[in-house]
Amino acid sequence: MTINRQREETQSRLTLLAKILRLKDLKITAFAFQQRDTELHLWVKPFKNGCRCPKCERRCPIVRQAQEARSWEDVAILGRKVLFWYAPKEIVCPTHGLVQERIPWAAPYARITYRLEFRICALCQIMTQKAAAEILKMAPSTLSNCLHRVTVTRVRTHLVRHRESPREEPVSVLRLVGQGAQCAHHVRLLG
Numbered sequence: 272m273t274i275n276r277q278r279e280e281t282q283s284r285l286t287l288l289a290k291i292l293r294l295k296d297l298k299i300t301a302f303a304f305q306q307r308d309t310e311l312h313l314w315v316k317p318f319k320n321g322c323r324c325p326k327c328e329r330r331c332p333i334v335r336q337a338q339e340a341r342s343w344e345d346v347a348i349l350g351r352k353v354l355f356w357y358a359p360k361e362i363v364c365p366t367h368g369l370v371q372e373r374i375p376w377a378a379p380y381a382r383i384t385y386r387l388e389f390r391i392c393a394l395c396q397i398m399t400q401k402a403a404a405e406i407l408k409m410a411p412s413t414l415s416n417c418l419h420r421v422t423v424t425r426v427r428t429h430l431v432r433h434r435e436s437p438r439e440e441p442v443s444v445l446r447l448v449g450q451g452a453q454c455a456h457h458v459r460l461l462g
Contacts, residue, residue: 285298285299285300285301285302288302288313291348292345292348292353294315296317296318296319296320296375296376297315297316297317297318297355297375297376298315298316298317298318299313299314299315300314300315300316301313301314302314304351306352308351309350309351309352310351310352310353310354311348311351311352311353311354312354312356313345313353313354313355313356314340314356314357315355315356315357315376316357317372317374317375320375321360321372322360322362322372323362323372323373324362324364324366324367324370324372324373325370325371325372325373325379326364326366326367326370327364327366327367328373329364329365329366331362331363331364331365331372332362332363333360333361333362334360334361334362334363334369335360335361336358336359336360336361337358337359337360337361338358339358340356340357340358341356341357341358341359342354342355342356342382343355343357343374343376343377343381343382343383343384344382344383344384344387345376345383345384345386345387346384346386346387346390346407347407347408347409350408351408352408355376355377355384357374359371359372359374360372378424381420381424382417383417387407387417388417388421390407391403391407391414391417391418391421392418392421392422394406394407395414395418400414400415400418
């Protein structure tokens with residue numbers, strides 16, 4: 272009886288935390304405060320969408336789970352840095368062979384979540400990078416590196432239709448202003 276009650280209380284805490292943080296497509300399995308309560312570490316896993324091939328989105332059989340968990344930085348909440356921890360699985364796709372499963376909350380090889388990418392881009396459009404870094408509880412150089420990685424990735428992966436040309440090609444359509452410098456090589460984000 273006591274073990275079931277503890278399990279229910281823990282599960283309800285995790286569910287409440289997921290609702291407060293508005294997390295979708297992932298489930299919190301554990302959490303801990305670290306660095307003198309300035310960081311919230313969340314151990315997560317994909318919810319009803321795991322083991323998918325990153326190229327064709329097909330569900331595939333698991334070969335093995337990574338031994339070490341990776342971390343992704345998420346949006347700071349109540350002045351606390353939020354980190355997601357997960358050990359991705361290797362899967363066998365019939366079409367693409369042995370690959371790492373698609374992570375629904377972050378781009379491949381990224382160290383930050385899609386939510387943080389969006390927040391960085393949105394804040395850098397309306398204020399300096401230094402001010403945005405202060406709001407997001409990040410070092411300005413880290414924010415600048417993340418912004419650069421996000422925009423370069425979008426240039427490589429998204430084709431945008433140019434106004435003068437009927438064919439699709441990467442085009443600069445968004446100018447982000449940060450610390451007085453314009454970054455003209457940025458492309459339309461998140462879409």
